[in-house]
Amino acid sequence: MNTPAVLVVGAGPSGLMQALYLACTRGRKVIIVEQQKDVGGLFASARTPFGLIDVGVHLLLETGMPEWDTLYYEILSSQDWHILEGVRKDIGGNYIWGKLNDGALYPDLRQLPRHEYLECLGDLFANLPPTIQPYGDFDSLEEYLVARFGPKTTERVFRPAAHKLWREDLDRLSSWAAKIVHFARVLTHDPTMSLVLKDSPVLDQVIGFPDQLSVPRSRLSSDRRGLYPRKYGLAGFVVAARTKLEAHGVEILSSTQVATLEAPGRSITTAVLRSEQGEQRIPVSAVLWTSPLTSLLPLLGLQPTKPPDAPLPHRIVQLFLSERLQSGELYWFWCLDPKLQAVRISNHSAYCPDAASNGLFPVCVETHVPTTDLSDQAACDLVVEELRQMDLIRNTTAVRAAFVSPAQRSFFVPTLKNVRALGEQRQQFTSVELKNLFLSTQDLSEGIFYLPDILRHSLSMLNALD
Numbered sequence: 001m002n003t004p005a006v007l008v009v010g011a012g013p014s015g016l017m018q019a020l021y022l023a024c025t026r027g028r029k030v031i032i033v034e035q036q037k038d039v040g041g042l043f044a045s046a047r048t049p050f051g052l053i054d055v056g057v058h059l060l061l062e063t064g065m066p067e068w069d070t071l072y073y074e075i076l077s078s079q080d081w082h083i084l085e086g087v088r089k090d091i092g093g094n095y096i097w098g099k100l101n102d103g104a105l106y107p108d109l110r111q112l113p114r115h116e117y118l119e120c121l122g123d124l125f126a127n128l129p130p131t132i133q134p135y136g137d138f139d140s141l142e143e144y145l146v147a148r149f150g151p152k153t154t155e156r157v158f159r160p161a162a163h164k165l166w167r168e169d170l171d172r173l174s175s176w177a178a179k180i181v182h183f184a185r186v187l188t189h190d191p192t193m194s195l196v197l198k199d200s201p202v203l204d205q206v207i208g209f210p211d212q213l214s215v216p217r218s219r220l221s222s223d224r225r226g227l228y229p230r231k232y233g234l235a236g237f238v239v240a241a242r243t244k245l246e247a248h249g250v251e252i253l254s255s256t257q258v259a260t261l262e263a264p265g266r267s268i269t270t271a272v273l274r275s276e277q278g279e280q281r282i283p284v285s286a287v288l289w290t291s292p293l294t295s296l297l298p299l300l301g302l303q304p305t306k307p308p309d310a311p312l313p314h315r316i317v318q319l320f321l322s323e324r325l326q327s328g329e330l331y332w333f334w335c336l337d338p339k340l341q342a343v344r345i346s347n348h349s350a351y352c353p354d355a356a357s358n359g360l361f362p363v364c365v366e367t368h369v370p371t372t373d374l375s376d377q378a379a380c381d382l383v384v385e386e387l388r389q390m391d392l393i394r395n396t397t398a399v400r401a402a403f404v405s406p407a408q409r410s411f412f413v414p415t416l417k418n419v420r421a422l423g424e425q426r427q428q429f430t431s432v433e434l435k436n437l438f439l440s441t442q443d444l445s446e447g448i449f450y451l452p453d454i455l456r457h458s459l460s461m462l463n464a465l466d
Contacts, residue, residue, distance in 0.1 A: 004283040005029040006465065007271050009258055010290035010441070012041025013058075014454045016241045018288060018440060020071055021462055023248040028465075030250045031282065033273060035257040035291075040238035042407065050320045050401045052233035053362040055408075057332040057346035059090055060237070062224040063452045067459055072227055075240045082352060084226035087213050091350070092182075093333035095340075095390060096161065101187075102328040106208040107157050107336065108187040116156060121188055123150035124206070132205040135175045135447055140416060142170030144178055148206060149186060158183060161336040165343060166413045167312060174419040176444050181334060195219070213329065232348065232355040232362075261287065261299050267436045286436040286465055290454075293425045293441065300432050304425050307418035311410035313372040314343075315379040318405055320360040322398040324349055326391060340386050342367045343411070360400055363387075368411060376404040419445050438465060 008019040011034035022028040038044045045052040062069045073081075084090070092105045101108050109120050127150035138144035141162060145154040159170055165181060166173060178184065185208035189197065198204040198219065209215045229236040242252060259279060260272035271284050289296050297304040325347045327333065335342040346364040349355040355362050365383045374382075380402035387393045412418070423445030440458040442449055448457050 002283065003029055004269075004285035005031045007258075007282070007284045007287045008032045008290060009287065009296075010034065010041075011036075011039035011252060011254070012290065013043045013238075013451055014440065014458075015288075015290035016040070016238070016245065017068065017071060017451075017455060018290060018458055018462060019250055020075070020241060020245055020248070021067065021459075022288075022465070023245060023250050024071070024074070025067065026462070026465075029285075030245075030248075032245070032250060032252045033256050033258060033271075034252065034254045035295075037255050039242060039252060039254055040235065043234040043238050045233040045235035046318065046405060047235075048318075048320075048401065048403070050360055051358050051362070052235060053318045053320070054234050054346070054348060054364060055316055055318075055405050056344065056364050056366055057348070057351075058234055059084070059331070059351065060227040061090065061450075061452050062227070063455050064222065064224050065456060065459060068455045075244050076229060076237065080230050080240075082228045082230050084228065084351065086217050086220065086223075087215055089224070089226035091212060091329055091331045093327075093330045094336055095333055095342075095345075096336040098337065098339075100327060100330075100333070100390065100392070102330050102333075103210045104185075104187055104208045104212050105182045105334070106185040106187055107161070108210065109153065109157070110187065110189075112156065120150070120153040120156060120186075123152035124186070124188070126150065128202060128206070130202070132202055135179050138175035140171050141173035141175050141177050141183075144175035145170065145183065148184075153186060157186065160338045164336060164338040164340075166415075168309075168413060168415055172415050172417075174414045174416050174444070176419060176447050176449075177414040179447055180414065180444075180449060191215075226351075228352050230352075230354065232352045232357065257295075258299060261437075263434055263437075266434055268434060284436075286438065288438045288440060288462075288465070290441050293422075293429060293439070296439075297425065297428055300429070300434075302428050302432070305421045305428065307412075307421040309413050309415045309418050311412050313369045313374070314409060314411035315367055315369050315374075315376070315383075316405040316408055317365045317367060317380050317383040318401075318403055319363045319365065319380075319383070319399060320401040321363060321393065322360065322400055323394060323396065324356070324361045325363050325387075326394060335390075340390070341369065341382060342386050345387075345392070372409075379404055414444060436466065 006028050019030050023030045045054050093102045145158050187208050187210045191211050256275040259274040261268050262270040294304045327347050331351045332346040344366045348362045
């Protein structure tokens, strides 16, 4: 460890990918530090007596940048991936107004009573802007939605859906919330008329196509593909990434945290790492921080700005069913129905047939719960009851196992104040001005949220790293 290394803090999917880029593509010496026992973050599948199960749905989507996409096929060969192309790359839907929509991610205005449908449709066209502005141009989610869809659709469709998801009104939520849950389009017409309307560049960004599995390939926004390991469990990707990293000499230190960063000048020269075995000092050439900022700022002598609005009580319930979930070909879908607690439901065997190779069908339900002290058993019972209420589980289907994942028990609320606090954390980091400390993690204040966002945003920084 005498030769200075790039220290990558965090072994979630973005940390693993960025460490591999530095080691494999740029030939850098890399050490990864992860405070948890297991690496992989949200990609670390849970191991249960009934088999593996993922935490939510996490398809790997190509970034469109060969520097990253090539690495995916170096971690697993093409025959070890399910390669989901064209309309099948990511099949998502929604449940709203007591009905499952497997045709698209977006609310279908045609499900409204006829007079409300016509009012919303007329309002949408009457208020259509000449150009569609990006999320970050708006001061609130309400302002974004009204500008995009008009006040009637905002009031009838999105206000109750947003309140169900976050228990907040639209004027208190950040416009970036729309990106998280795909509040980008609505369905208005049948497939033939929708294609005609989508010839307009502006309408194309507002109106969705109502039958996602039959959309002409020429109309897809990109040809980027979805990837999932052929053998079920994202843990397979994590294990393969770790093997690849170690083959390039990368040392991975789990159950370890950064205790101190020593920077006698404007550059970090030494990191003090702490584990159960004690402390060790390692020389570093640079530090790449991929974990949340709240754990970095105290190391820099700063008190992180705390998001003022509390998260919602939340559970991730994992099920093994005797029969497949009755959600058609959907990989996952949002539950926008205000009468239900469930938020997102993932049907793993829809995109990975091997998921049910042991005769049981894994399903993951991310759900709010009424109170923080609700027992795990009560949360499981609530989820099963709602799935039956939605007709997603047949009467003949047995629930072989149901348990709560320890991974996440709260749900961040993207209020204006909370997103502003995240931006202030980023400003606190920037004010330190250490030359060899780099930040590459989620930043909702800038719309950097999903893994492809993080990887695309980080590439120029990694290439500039000395």
